[in-house]
Amino acid sequence: MSSPAEITGRSPPKLHNSVGVLGIAAGSLLVSIESYAPGRFEPTALGLLLLVVSALLAFAAIRRLQCEASVFVNLCLILSALWAGQGVIMVLMGQGAIGHDEQSTRLALAPGLVAFAPACLLLCFVGLVKGPVLLAAMSGAVAFALSHRIALLYAGPSAAPGFGSSGVAASYLVVALVGLYYGAGRIAHYLSRGALGLPGTAGSNKQGARGGEAAGRRKRVPGDANETAVAGYAACALAASVLGCRALGITAQLSGGQVPWLGAAFALQLLVSVLSFRSNDALGGVFFAFASLVSSGAGLQLGLWAWHSGGVVGGSVSLLPPPAPVVLAVLFLVASLAAADRSLAEVAVGLVLAASCVAVASDSSGFLGVASLRAAVAVFLAALAFFFVRLFNLAGGDIRIPVGQGVVTRLVCRRGGYAAVFLTADHDSAAPVLGYSRYTDAESLGHACNALAAFGMTLAAPADAAAGPLSTLVLPWVVVAGGLLQFAAGAISFSRGKTLESTAFVFYSLMWLIWGVTRYAGLAAAGERGFDLSAGVICFMVLNLFVALGTVFLSKMWFASALCFELIMVSFLLEALGALPRRYDEAVTVIFGLVSCYCFVASLSAQTLHRFALPAGKPWMQLGGPAGAAHASCPHLPSRKASSVQQIAEIMKNGGTCGVPTDTVYVLVAACNRPEAVRKAYRSKKQAEHRPMSLWISGTRQLEPVRHLFSPLLWGLMEAAWPSSVSLVIKRGEWVDSLGMGDAASLIGTPDSIAVRYPDCTVTTQLIDLVGPIAVTSANPTGEADTTHHNQVYAKLGAQVDGVLCDGPSPENIASTVVDCTKIEEGVLKFFRVGLVPKSKVLKMFEEVRARLQPPAQGGITNVGFEQGEDEDKDRHHHHYHEEEDRDDQQQDITPAVLVAGAAMREESDA
Known part of the structure; x- marks a missing residue:
């Protein structure tokens, strides 16, 4: 189906990119001002503002997914977690829960700064090597600011003269200035309608073309579509930093002020888990969900110990870890081994986390025991290392860091046969792709x-x-x-x-x-x-x-x-x-x-896996009808795969009828050159003689051999109006015989006219390219509501459909525009219904075509709307037909053109 950018004519990614960069600039400006004048601002207010900026950055990152902007997405998510944790700490300081003294501030801030400083530095390196440079500059400035803040926390009274918070403020000010530069470039690009643009702000078409070419050269491996996994590993490093800093002596002791960092890590890991399922990465979703449990467990235990001991961990509280950490270690191990063929590096990270869970279970102090603290150092190093590897490979280019993809299957399986072990395609094409396809199974x-x-x-x-x-x-x-x-x-x-x-x-x-x-x-x-x-x-x-x-x-x-x-x-x-x-x-x-x-x-x-998947067991009982065993004989194939469209085309070439998505709702289609399939689709309707089918094509080129049978005005309107959700009711003629329908031609349209349409849907037009023109009727029984989801097609039609092309919910549940062109040679257009395409747009196209083909002296449009008298009576009959189509006493007064128009309307609605 059409992309949002094609439908709206806007470019959402650039908008969200601007929001994200300006959000980074706003947060940096806040921290810069606070660093220039420390202690002069209310911590609670500053913390709340940082939380607002954090939410804005998370929103910008989510909206920028699937746009091959891995550096931007992960920079926004990392800074969102940084300022979320820092904001909560400032709020707690303002409320008196955390002390304002030097030691309390150092204990609270150090673990988060230690985790995010190397992460931002690695982002800067990847940005400098593979672009974009502006984001690299912002990441580098943030890394220097965090490093300077760490040095400031541990400098103490013996610091050199002039070594103060102004260095932190200057670094954040650089980030704010870069963001303002980007904003100025986008404003110039907007005001000049794309003619002007500052370098590096993607304001010129040449830059966009180069970016597209670079994206096209990128070589992706399975799992690379999950851009947020990089931020997930940064969150793992953040959670491990809290415990690892204590093990390395960077912090003198654990304190309740470090709990916000664990909370920020938990929130980021949970978000990345959900986004991983959205990116069709089930292994990543499971992995980061398990990692979030480690963060939440450590945060809860640290908070409880600090609460019992008066703010600093040191009391004695009986916290008995149950067997759950051991089970979590086993689950980590299983998830890691499942990812062995995709990346051995992921296996290594999973094994380190599994070992840390075993360390938690082996110590009576749980997450805060000595074994757990030491294991956290290994987790920090492993997460940070794979953070860099994953980010470097995601950024594209010809240079990639090897991660061991496909090594296991090549070692275990025979040469050429390993594809049968690990799933590389749909292992069961007859299994329906259920629901909205943006998420994989959880x-x-x-x-x-x-x-x-x-x-x-x-x-x-x-x-x-x-x-x-x-x-x-x-x-x-x-x-x-x-x-x-x-x-x-x-x-x-x-x-x-x-x-x-x-x-x-x-x-x-x-x-x-x-x-x-x-x-x-x-x-x-x-x-x-x-x-x-x-x-x-x-x-x-x-x-x-x-x-x-x-x-x-x-x-x-x-x-x-x-x-x-x-x-x-x-x-x-x-x-x-x-x-x-x-x-x-x-x-x-x-x-x-x-x-x-x-x-x-x-x-x-x-x-x-494919061959070695564990059995789930067949159901004890089978339901009859659409939900029963017969459902397996009707393939449900994802529309995003070219092989699926090819399979549906083969079914139609063999005389089958299929449910397919369109730019409005789902329809039942049959190949016009297969008369038996057309008759099967025709018989799916009650009182089918009053519900003629319509004809769909994938371009006027399919009618090119019989172009001479159409008037130049009608041909010009077809080329101007299509592809779109506009159905044109035209006169039946000798051109119908070229479709090879035989005696089934009488089932499409009426003896006088046929509704023809060229849909604005990539999947549908590709299917028509493979099978030729198709006969179309609505994918629902007579009198029922529209079919707006692929799950409803088989449920409503049962054995009358031989295959379903699945594309999730319909993009629009609005009727198409139906135009009567039977009198177009006389300069008359009539509208049986105005739907997605407005009447004014169709009239404008018709006027332009007419002006191009005929001199203005011959007159304008005779009648572009509903005519009076006879036409109003026709429209009144059509209205009754559309509203009360099941009443036989109102069918006999319907004119052929109105009947065809009603058929076109029922492509989307039979109610």
Whole structure:
């Protein structure tokens, strides 16, 4: 379908690029002013302003995705996390939660500055080598500012004279000036309508052409489409920096002022996880979701220890890490091995993170133990190293750093046969691509969250009065993993049209959130649990029974998961009633955790492997009709792949009918040179004799052999009006016989006229190029609403459709413009309906064509609107036909031209 830029005529990426650069300049100006006059501004106000700028930068980065601007996207995300953490620290200082003395400031700021300074320096290097230079200058200035601030924090009273915060302010001022230069260049480009532009601001067409050529030369490998992964590794380095600085002695001790950095790392990793699924990188989405759990766990434990010890970690709080870190290490290991064929470097980073989780589980102090602190140093170095490798390769060019792509399959499999192991194409072309195709499947993440939440409860005792609330570190696993992350997985599944799976994930996330907070955060003490809490648990149990019933028709794997979760809720019910048997809780959590681990591995292997994917099990029962076994015989193919369009074309060449996307809604099409397919599509409608089909072409060149049969005025209007959502009702003639429809020609249009259209949809026109002109009718039964999603095509038409080309939701659910051209030689145009293309635009095109072909002395347009008298009566008949088409007593008065126009309208609407 048409891109947003083609539809609107605007260039969104440049707008968001300007917003991002000016946002960086604004944040730098704020920090520069504060550095020139330290202590003169209210910390709370400055912190809130930095948070606003941080949100603006994150928005600009998200909107700039998929535009091959990796340096810009990651610079915006990194500075967003930097100023978010710094802003929260300033707010806490303003509120008195963090001291204003030199030691407290150093403990709070140092870990974040140590993490972001090398990251910005690496961004500067890549920008200088591969461009753009302006962003490289901004990244370098920020790196120097952060380095100067670190030196200032540790200089103390013995600093040399003149060594102060003015150096930090000067560096940030350079960033602000570069941003203002860019803004001036964009303003000049806008005011001069593209004639002027400052160097480096992409204001000239030549620069855009060079950028396009450079982008075209880039060699991408699988997973490179995920530009935000670079910022995800920077977030991993940030979280590790908090603990690693303590291990290396950079900070004297851990403090509560360092928690905002862990919070910023968690937020950035969670954002990158969701954006990874959006970039069709399931492995990246799972990896960064797991990494966010490490950040949230360390942040929560550090905050609790600081709270119990009065702001600085040093007290003694009984925090028993449950088996969840070991399970997380195993999940990290599985996800890393799944990425072995894509990048051995990713495997190395995953193994380091898995080792850090083992270190957390091996120490009674959890994330703050000595083993965990030392492991954090290795995580910091590994994340920063792969940050540079991934960024350098994403920036394009002929020089790439080897990451070990494809090494494993070449070692394990026979020569030439390794493509059958790792998935390089759709492993099941008959499986429908569900929902909005911007996100890949997130089922693996949902099952992993269930496993972590279950094992997080295995050895964790509920909070009691003696130990106090939050005495056991369970919330990161039950609330964050089982609740927040699983809710995100459910939302992604819902966007893909997976109703049952999304319902299950959202339902489970709510249960983990409610019960996790109630049981482990001290929300309800043991003595307060009783009938009220039990009634709520019983309601959830009944709802889960409906979910389990639905999974009977899905797969054995899902049925086992739903059944085991029912056992978990039985445990919740028994505890609410105070009758929980000894060890029952541990048994059911282990069972459910193991089942969820298998579901995770099976889902992940189905996305990454082909031959060695674990079985999910066939459903216990099959539904009849569109949702049953017959659905497998109707291929659902993604429209973004040329091979899919070719497969649909072959189906149509063999006499099949297919549902395809258009620039409005989905339609049912058949090749005109296959009369049996045209008749099949014709019979899909009730009272088909009153619903003639329309004719679609992919350009006037398909009618070039019979051009002499059209008037020059009509031919000129067709060339001027198409491609667009304009249907032209023209007279039937000898030109129809050239389409090879035989006796099926009578099914298209009426004996006097035919509605012809050249759609403004790349996928549809490519399909027509392969099969020739097509006969079109709406992809919905008579009297039903428009078909606005590929999931609805087979559900509505069933066996009447032989294939579906999937393109997600329709871009427009607005009717097309239908123009009566049967009297165009007389200079008369009539509009049966005005839709996406306005009437004035069609009239202007007609006037231009007429003026070009005929001298002005011959007169203007005789009638460009609805004529009076007879034409008003015709329009009145058409109105009744469109509104009450199922009434036979109103069909006999419809003229042929109006009938054809009604058919054109029903391409998008049969209601």
